[in-house]
Amino acid sequence: MFSERPLSARLSARVRRLIVPASVKSPVTSLLVLLPLALGACASDAPQDGFRDPEGPIPRAINRVAHPAFLIAYIPVLLFVYGVTMYAMVRYRRKDVDHVPTQVHGNKVVEIVSVIGASALLFGLGVPATMTYFDVTEQKNDCMQIAVVGHQWWWEYRYPAEGTKLETSYPRDILDPTDAEAAKAEGREQRKIFGIPRDDRPVVVNANELHIPEGCNVRLNITSMDVMHNYWVPKLAGKIYAIPGKINLLNVEADRGLASPGKSHFIYGQCAEFCGTSHANMRFKVVVQTKADFQEWLASQAAPAKAAQTDLQKKGEALFAGGAACSTCHYLDSSKQWDVTVDAAKIGPNLAHVGSRQHFAGAIAPLDERNLTAWLRNPQEFKPGSKMVIRQLKNDEIEALVAYVKSLK
Amino acid sequence: MALVLEPPTGISPEGATAKPAGPGLLSRPLETTRGIMSWVTTVDHKRLGIMYGVASILWFVIGGIEALFIRLQLAVPNGSVIGADTYNQMFTMHATTMVFLVVMPLSAAFFNYFLPLQIGARDVAFPRMNAFSWWGYFFGGIFMYSSYFLGGFPDGGWFGYAPNTSTTFSPGHGIDFWIIGLQMLGIASTVSAVNFIVTVFNMRAPGMTLFRMPVFAWMTFVASFLLLFAMPIITVALFLLTFDRSYGANFFNVSQGGEPVLWQHLFWLFGHPEVYILILPAMGIVSEVLPTFARKPLFGYPVVVFSGIAIGFMGWGVWAHHMFAVGLGSVATAAFGVSTMFIAVPTGVKIFNWVGTIWGGALRFTTAMLFSVGFILTFVIGGLSGVTHSLVASDAQQTDTYYIVAHFHYVLFGGALMGLFSGIYYWYPKIFGRLLDEKIGKTHWFLMWIGTHLTFGPMHVVGLQGQPRRMYRYDTGMGFDFWNLVETIGAFIIALSLLVFFFNVIVTHRKKGQVVPIDPWDARTLEWMTDNPPKPHNFDIVPTVHSVDEFWHRKYAEEPDTHRVKRVATAEQVLEHDYVDPKSIHMPSPSYWPLALGFSLFVLAYGALYVAVPVMILGAAMVIGSMFGWAVEPSAEPHDDDHDHGTGGSDALALTTGGSH
Amino acid sequence: MSTAAVHDDAAHDDHALGGHGAHVTATGVSNEKLGMWVFLGSECLLFGALIATYLNYRGKSINGPYPKDVYNIPFTSASSFILLMSSLTMVLALSAVGRGDGRRGRIWLISTALLGSIFIGGQIYEFRDFYQAKGLGLSTNLFGSSFYVLTGFHGVHVTLGILMLFSLAFLSWRGKITKANKETVEIIGLYWHFVDVIWIVIFTVVYLIK
Ligand code: HEA
Ligand code: HEA
Ligand code: CUA
Ligand SMILES: [Cu+2]
Numbered sequence A: 001m002f003s004e005r006p007l008s009a010r011l012s013a014r015v016r017r018l019i020v021p022a023s024v025k026s027p028v029t030s031l032l033v034l035l036p037l038a039l040g041a042c043a044s045d046a047p048q049d050g051f052r053d054p055e056g057p058i059p060r061a062i063n064r065v066a067h068p069a070f071l072i073a074y075i076p077v078l079l080f081v082y083g084v085t086m087y088a089m090v091r092y093r094r095k096d097v098d099h100v101p102t103q104v105h106g107n108k109v110v111e112i113v114s115v116i117g118a119s120a121l122l123f124g125l126g127v128p129a130t131m132t133y134f135d136v137t138e139q140k141n142d143c144m145q146i147a148v149v150g151h152q153w154w155w156e157y158r159y160p161a162e163g164t165k166l167e168t169s170y171p172r173d174i175l176d177p178t179d180a181e182a183a184k185a186e187g188r189e190q191r192k193i194f195g196i197p198r199d200d201r202p203v204v205v206n207a208n209e210l211h212i213p214e215g216c217n218v219r220l221n222i223t224s225m226d227v228m229h230n231y232w233v234p235k236l237a238g239k240i241y242a243i244p245g246k247i248n249l250l251n252v253e254a255d256r257g258l259a260s261p262g263k264s265h266f267i268y269g270q271c272a273e274f275c276g277t278s279h280a281n282m283r284f285k286v287v288v289q290t291k292a293d294f295q296e297w298l299a300s301q302a303a304p305a306k307a308a309q310t311d312l313q314k315k316g317e318a319l320f321a322g323g324a325a326c327s328t329c330h331y332l333d334s335s336k337q338w339d340v341t342v343d344a345a346k347i348g349p350n351l352a353h354v355g356s357r358q359h360f361a362g363a364i365a366p367l368d369e370r371n372l373t374a375w376l377r378n379p380q381e382f383k384p385g386s387k388m389v390i391r392q393l394k395n396d397e398i399e400a401l402v403a404y405v406k407s408l409k
Numbered sequence B: 001m002a003l004v005l006e007p008p009t010g011i012s013p014e015g016a017t018a019k020p021a022g023p024g025l026l027s028r029p030l031e032t033t034r035g036i037m038s039w040v041t042t043v044d045h046k047r048l049g050i051m052y053g054v055a056s057i058l059w060f061v062i063g064g065i066e067a068l069f070i071r072l073q074l075a076v077p078n079g080s081v082i083g084a085d086t087y088n089q090m091f092t093m094h095a096t097t098m099v100f101l102v103v104m105p106l107s108a109a110f111f112n113y114f115l116p117l118q119i120g121a122r123d124v125a126f127p128r129m130n131a132f133s134w135w136g137y138f139f140g141g142i143f144m145y146s147s148y149f150l151g152g153f154p155d156g157g158w159f160g161y162a163p164n165t166s167t168t169f170s171p172g173h174g175i176d177f178w179i180i181g182l183q184m185l186g187i188a189s190t191v192s193a194v195n196f197i198v199t200v201f202n203m204r205a206p207g208m209t210l211f212r213m214p215v216f217a218w219m220t221f222v223a224s225f226l227l228l229f230a231m232p233i234i235t236v237a238l239f240l241l242t243f244d245r246s247y248g249a250n251f252f253n254v255s256q257g258g259e260p261v262l263w264q265h266l267f268w269l270f271g272h273p274e275v276y277i278l279i280l281p282a283m284g285i286v287s288e289v290l291p292t293f294a295r296k297p298l299f300g301y302p303v304v305v306f307s308g309i310a311i312g313f314m315g316w317g318v319w320a321h322h323m324f325a326v327g328l329g330s331v332a333t334a335a336f337g338v339s340t341m342f343i344a345v346p347t348g349v350k351i352f353n354w355v356g357t358i359w360g361g362a363l364r365f366t367t368a369m370l371f372s373v374g375f376i377l378t379f380v381i382g383g384l385s386g387v388t389h390s391l392v393a394s395d396a397q398q399t400d401t402y403y404i405v406a407h408f409h410y411v412l413f414g415g416a417l418m419g420l421f422s423g424i425y426y427w428y429p430k431i432f433g434r435l436l437d438e439k440i441g442k443t444h445w446f447l448m449w450i451g452t453h454l455t456f457g458p459m460h461v462v463g464l465q466g467q468p469r470r471m472y473r474y475d476t477g478m479g480f481d482f483w484n485l486v487e488t489i490g491a492f493i494i495a496l497s498l499l500v501f502f503f504n505v506i507v508t509h510r511k512k513g514q515v516v517p518i519d520p521w522d523a524r525t526l527e528w529m530t531d532n533p534p535k536p537h538n539f540d541i542v543p544t545v546h547s548v549d550e551f552w553h554r555k556y557a558e559e560p561d562t563h564r565v566k567r568v569a570t571a572e573q574v575l576e577h578d579y580v581d582p583k584s585i586h587m588p589s590p591s592y593w594p595l596a597l598g599f600s601l602f603v604l605a606y607g608a609l610y611v612a613v614p615v616m617i618l619g620a621a622m623v624i625g626s627m628f629g630w631a632v633e634p635s636a637e638p639h640d641d642d643h644d645h646g647t648g649g650s651d652a653l654a655l656t657t658g659g660s661h
Numbered sequence C: 001m002s003t004a005a006v007h008d009d010a011a012h013d014d015h016a017l018g019g020h021g022a023h024v025t026a027t028g029v030s031n032e033k034l035g036m037w038v039f040l041g042s043e044c045l046l047f048g049a050l051i052a053t054y055l056n057y058r059g060k061s062i063n064g065p066y067p068k069d070v071y072n073i074p075f076t077s078a079s080s081f082i083l084l085m086s087s088l089t090m091v092l093a094l095s096a097v098g099r100g101d102g103r104r105g106r107i108w109l110i111s112t113a114l115l116g117s118i119f120i121g122g123q124i125y126e127f128r129d130f131y132q133a134k135g136l137g138l139s140t141n142l143f144g145s146s147f148y149v150l151t152g153f154h155g156v157h158v159t160l161g162i163l164m165l166f167s168l169a170f171l172s173w174r175g176k177i178t179k180a181n182k183e184t185v186e187i188i189g190l191y192w193h194f195v196d197v198i199w200i201v202i203f204t205v206v207y208l209i210k
Helices: A006-019 A026-037 A057-091 A108-137 A177-186 A291-302 A311-321 A369-377 A395-407 B035-040 B045-074 B084-118 B127-149 B174-202 B215-247 B260-294 B301-317 B330-341 B344-358 B367-390 B392-398 B402-432 B438-464 B481-510 B550-555 B571-575 B593-609 B613-632 B652-656 C008-012 C015-019 C031-056 C073-098 C102-133 C142-173 C179-208
Strands: A144-151 A154-160 A203-207 A209-213 A218-224 A229-232 A240-242 A248-252 A265-271 A283-289 B556-558 B565-567
Touching: A057 A108, A057 B344, A057 B367, A057 B392, A108 A248, A108 B330, A108 B344, A108 B392, A144 A209, A144 A229, A144 A240, A154 A209, A203 A209, A203 A291, A209 A291, A218 A229, A218 A240, A240 A248, A283 A291, A311 A395, A369 A395, B045 B084, B045 B127, B045 B402, B045 B481, B084 B127, B084 B174, B084 B215, B084 B260, B084 B402, B127 B174, B127 B593, B174 B215, B174 B593, B174 C031, B215 B260, B215 B301, B215 C031, B215 C142, B260 B301, B260 B344, B260 B367, B260 B402, B260 C031, B301 B330, B301 B344, B330 B367, B330 B392, B344 B367, B367 B392, B367 B402, B367 B438, B392 B438, B402 B438, B402 B481, B438 B481, B550 B556, B550 B571, B593 B613, B613 C142, C031 C142, C031 C179, C073 C102, C073 C179, C102 C142, C102 C179, C142 C179
Parallel strands: A144 A218, A209 A283
Antiparallel strands: A144 A154, A154 A203, A218 A248, A229 A240, A229 A265, A265 A283, B556 B565
16 A cells, blocks of 8 residues: 655655544445445456556555545535435425425525535645645656657657666757758758657667566656647556647556566556547557566667568568568667658658567557458558558468568567 | 617618618518518527527437447447447537537527526517527538538547647548537627627616526526637637648647647637536526425525626636646646636535525425436536546546546536426426426436436446547457446437437327416416416516515515415416507517528638638628628617617617506 | 617607616616627637737747748837727717717718728738748748737728728718717727727737737
8 A cells, every 4th residue: 555655655644644534444445435436347357447456656646535535525425415405305395285385595504614614625635636646746766767659549669778868859950851852942941840759869669568667667758749649557657648749747657566577567558538530549558577677678679670580581571671661661670769850751660679569559459460460451440540551462471471570579 | 790880770761661671682571470481580589599499409319319329339349330430420529519509509598588588578688699699500500510411520529639630630621610610609609698698787677686686597697708708719719720720820730839738728718618608507497496396495595696606707717627637737737626626615505505495395396396406416426526537636547538428427418408408397388388298207307317327327437447538449358348338228218218308298289278377386586477488578567576586476475473474476466467568569570680691601601611712702791791781671660759669679678668667 | 789779769869878778778888888898808808819829829930930030110010000099080980979070970980990991901011021021921830820810810800890980981971870879889989999909919919029
């Protein structure tokens, strides 16, 4: 129940003292809190439930506000209103046609009590809620920063290749490549464009699966390259919008012990703001690893992908660069971030190590032969509206490409 | 603007004849016009009220069927009833329809019909503008729905966040239909807001001070102010988007530094007051129905009125609670959280006063009463979940999930619509001179009540379990399956309940020879002090008002010592008066111009949509032409100075004729 | 709507509006006048939102031309002064109509409309200058978008006002504006003054604030 972080701990104690009477034992508390959710499926069947089953200190701190809100405001006030209303409904039925009750026009005491009572209750809720909010959004002493860039309908992640920090920014002096010729012809300055988030330090790029080390606070620099998205891992943090032209910060922290050496823990995530056709298919996974595993993973991602081995893979490799024109849209170099001013055609996820991922295409499906085949046969059928527009591939081409994609570890 | 172009028609001699040859193309239709033309040209607030009501119920069926498609698609995991794109169009149109074409106009139906009656007026301040508002609403809705045949419905969600609604990401015309349709509805709403505000200020019967107005009139007044100030803000937002989409401006173009968050600020600065525009009329209705069926005055009348005003004011300082996850900075976000929370105080005060009203009353549970009590009991659930959103930390988890969907359907469907249905049952005899069948009505209520909780209750659960909104599909194994199926079943129970309602209407109107008593409910306010349905001029003699609940006080008297209440007069006795020659009361004549102006806007809208300059010019010319026609239209009133009446259909009528002398 | 402001009754009976106003409406202000005030309240929010948009984007353009590259403050000050003066002529028009001096009333109404037209002419000149000579289009940058939309909206309001003023002058010439229905002039005057005052705000915010 208590987080390791001193501030949260301090706060949680304060919050508890403020709003949960000492006499209320924790099991009782949780029982009452769970009342509205007793009807819900059990937690193991609800992998996106941060309300009852958080896996990090931040949603837990949030729940220390949300649960008492139900406990001391929602349920009692509801019961009170239902109680009085229903009592009155039963007690004060009209007896006969001529029954006219005493004409009461109001009562000052009732009004004053209800204003003061409601306000007091709200103060009781509002103060700890606000404190918690400051606490969970506070810039912490993060162990690492990762940049998160939303695209219709997948997420790009940029990890620092050196050290632990990134410098994600929106430079204001990027020249618009589409204006280069016109500017030269007209003899004027080239127009500038805005809205390209860059990380000035070297990065390692992957997509859809966010890897984080367990037990430490990771700061995400979240933004978007097209429309608004909303980054949400219910079990690790609240939501934050990914907004083009703006960088939002989000703290995520996974409990120690979720992963064990050699074994990663997968947590569900989902884009929560409507972002177009396949908004429902813009999911992702957070992969929690031990610190050592994480370091190893990062190093493997930074290294070039293994060369194609089998003939089939080699055929796929050739198609990728040639006949199927996959490389028009996809980088195979994990140090390349998405940047249309560098290469306007590269609009797809970085596939350098795609074969090492468990899920793909907005993490809506496990990355296996069957799904990849379906994907390459018709991306738009697999994922409505997908921006991956390719020519109709032949079966043998697909087979080769699937083999190649899977080999990109 | 035509408002101020009024010419001195009285001076032109034609004005004095019964059938004037107006300078425009169209001469003014006669008061004796019958049949469909009499509806098309009407400027009578009661007929317009009925027209609002009928149109909004029709749209309710359409918006409801859209909701049923949503629910069918979500009944099982990975549903395949409709595809992703259709789904996105469905929830966009569902919400836009329900908010702008159903709840607002259904409230307007009651404003129209009952505001003048409740304050003892013969009509609204500007009858022709009132008719124009209806046409603007009607054509705006038709315009928006015509998108179906012209490239597909809009699909950007009901708050159309930029830049998803920019041409880059929504290249089709759907969004343009949404924008321009909303502009038309906005014009209509602004005009009617001006109209109702002036009506309340100026048209009250003798003795009807502001603090003797029924609470429904008060809530109309407050909601009209909210409309007046909220509409221009969305107008600007929509214009900015139009300039971006059609003329290449950069307001939401990030590559030139545009800020999509600006759209959110403008939209919600409108949007939040909007939700109170949706609820205040229903709260007004409930405040009429509860006292009537409790036979007790509204508990704390001034407090209820003031808290309505307070809600109106506070509603302007909370818009960013829709943007808690946008990253506005912790301080701003926290401040908006706190301001939001305290809206619960005036709302709570209202709830307690309603409970206070039925406490110690003599309750009669008619269908109308059941809907009103139902309103309290469902609205409070939605209100309380609203308070849990306002705790910013927890909203970070709740926002954009079904928990929010649960919140706003409880307040909108369980709140606003329940209240409006209460109004329908309560005032049906007043409007149509027939009582809806009570047995069938109670069945309607019961099914609707069950359906509401089955549909929207489980949304709390799946929302907290992490089901995000606006998803055309969800996977199995997320804990969503069971409750989504229940929600779908609930939605069909609601649909069934509405079929029962329509059945009730049909049965009621097929019953022959039903005579509704003057005062079927033992009501309290002025609208019942006239026939069912009222004559075109509402009151033969405009009553002079001495207190809140004037009608009641004319029927009952309190013994000073014992506080026992005795009946002193029957409704018939109260209504008795000398014969008044209806010809001596002049009501505004019908007019073609509201229709002409509304239709001109319709043409202009298509021009603007396709950026077709000739059509735009034609539309603009028609608009200006109709305004001039409107302005120079003669009033078809004969006048002579013996009658101290206003002409051309407006204000002076109510106050200068009848009662007071 | 309809006719109450320039009430036919008023033509026959001076009491109708001026004298016994209280008999006509509950507040004593005519529906039309009150309606205009209420409507102008709504307009405040319209311009408020536009001005807020402009302010929000001030200094955020990525590309030029920037305000300092295009403004001709002396020119705009002059045309602003002209618009301001039109409020004065409007007052004179109303007082002439109130005295029953139709001819003077017309002269002042037309002067007001002409001053307004000069302002609009200036705005058209300015837009052309910015667009053609200085390369500032609606889509050039944020400044272009927010500048043209804000000042354009105001320009449309002035243009509508001019139309109404000319209509009034025309009606007066036909003998339909008299002392008794001077309120029509007053109401249009309200609108006109509002549009002027808003311009002062826009002028300050857009041109003067550094
Ligand atoms: C009829 C319309 C209506 C009404 C009346 C309300 C009323 C309230 N709403 Fe709601 N709201 C909507 C319609 C409405 N809302 C809609 C449509 C949306 C979603 C828009 C979208 O995203 O599509 C929304 C979304 C919404 C959000 C944003 C959620 C999100 O997207 O993250 C928030 C956040 O604070 C909120 C808060 C509130 C509050 C505090 C009230 C309060 O006014 C409620 C007050 C009432 C009570 C609290 C109950 C009675 C009180 C008592 C019995 C007193 C005692 C109680 C206490 C002391 C707690 N609403
Ligand atoms: C006043 C407003 C209002 C009302 C009344 C309703 C009513 C209903 N709403 Fe709606 N809803 C919104 C406002 C409203 N809604 C808003 C603002 C959104 C947000 C959209 C967005 O995200 O942009 C939303 C979104 C929304 C969603 C979420 C979609 C998503 O996020 O993916 C769902 C899902 O279940 C839903 C369901 C329903 C249902 C089942 C009803 C039912 O109560 C409907 C009941 C009505 C009927 C069932 C029709 C009755 C008539 C008949 C059945 C007659 C039959 C006729 C013949 C046979 C001829 N609504
Ligand atoms: Cu991205 Cu929804
Ligand atoms: Cu709100």
